Amino acid sequence: MSRGLSPRSSKLRGKVAIVGASESDEIGKVPHKSAMQLHAEAARNALADAGLTLKDVDAVFTAGVWMASEAAEYLRIVPKWADGTQIGGCSFIAHVEHAAAAIDAGLIDVALITHGESGRSRIGMPGTRFGPDSFRMQFEGPYGMAGPPTGYALVAARHMHDYGTTSEQLAEVAVATRKWARLNPRAAQRGPLTIDDVLSSPMIAWPLHLLDCCLVTDAGGAIVVTSAERARDLPKPPVYVLGTGECASQVIISQLRDFSWWEAAAVSSRLAFEMSGAKHADIDLAMFYDAFTIVPIMGLEATGFCQRGEGGAFVSHQRTAPGGDFPMNTNGGGLSYTHSGMYGMYTMIEAVRQLRGECGERQLQRCTTAICHGLGGQLSSAATLICGTEVP
């Protein structure tokens, strides 16, 4: 546990709202657009969704390999607040927390948070920042660490050892998520999928099969955040920010202190629940970053939806699928909808749409409170957002 974690104030609860959310025009395989173009398209679409223009934006947030000011430059925004906090794929969820604090303090009015990545086509993508003298390349690289799957395989193997989690339970996540993707016209993978399909897909890094791993796509996403007061004057119903939390524990997987527990997620979710005042039973929609099937399982444990070690059982019997009693990743997730590199953004876009009732065939009957729970790096960090249609 991190050093000193005092209870979180509820001061920011409901003070700001997400008022716009969108992907880029195209997502999936987009080799004819650069990564920054995907940022910009998403920004344009999210602003239009919010009923705002570039002139309204006075704060720009982005993460990844870019400075926040690069996104601002591309859009010719001259922000008075530029936040490039980079803690991996959940960074944008953390940005909501930063934006909420800055808006509440009166420092900014309208925050634009953007993501764009040419994850698949690699158009306009800067290279890796891990040189041969980085700690990653000194102490992991020489042993053949081949990107995220190998790191998460180390975690999955230990979780299986400690708690008896099975490959079938991991596959349950992929199958349930695919069922949601089949209801989302924008999802990249919409074909039928069975547990056997997952188990018989090629082994990438034991115990993770190909279909335990997320997609690699080209896509952008953006959201717009402003004060609750201003939000009430905009065309679409506000999605209030009720609780937020973030935590970063380490960067490289070999520095993880506990290989069967997501420490950062336990912290970020506790902070978000404390701020929100919500209880687990209040959550209608769970958007859990699913870079690999083991991640939502460990996320459900760390955020307190089940006990440590019970995540595998929790997701069994297609509980998170359409018709199940715990709807999770209704967009089809990083596993079947899209994963351009930093999926945390898309958890929030889907939550906004579900809370507004815009999801068509996959729309939940009741959706007033949602949790967006993001992952960063190699189980390195976490950020959690609890949002809803009303401020309790």
Added chain:
Amino acid sequence: MPDYTGPVPVPTPETRPYWEAATRHELVLPRCRQCQTMHFYPRGICPECLSSDIAWERVSGTGTLHTFTIVHRGVKDFPLGTPYVIAMVELDEGPRLMTNLIDVEPDPTRIRIGMRVEVTFADVTPAVTLPRFRPAPGTV
């Protein structure tokens, strides 16, 4: 040896003694002279008490397998060939390190978390030696 196709580490000031010891086939870890805590990877400052008074200590080179993966889609031209085993080893002195587990079948039914392992050294280039681990005698 010049044909080694795998990634090799480039040491930084705080890690150089570790890599230099490896070329002598010694596994050494930093221990804080103030609070006595051993840590890894090597920092120039103790992550427990922030002292800069760090000593290098030769360790036993034995430990237990903490977790592992068998990599089928790995680094291109990785010299061990696929499938290869990446392991986290918990040294008997406490700290954990990443390594390859070698001299064992890459079969999840033959590799057990908790099994005893020992260090072995691979001189992969004239300048670089990688500590790897293998099952301790009598383990498999």
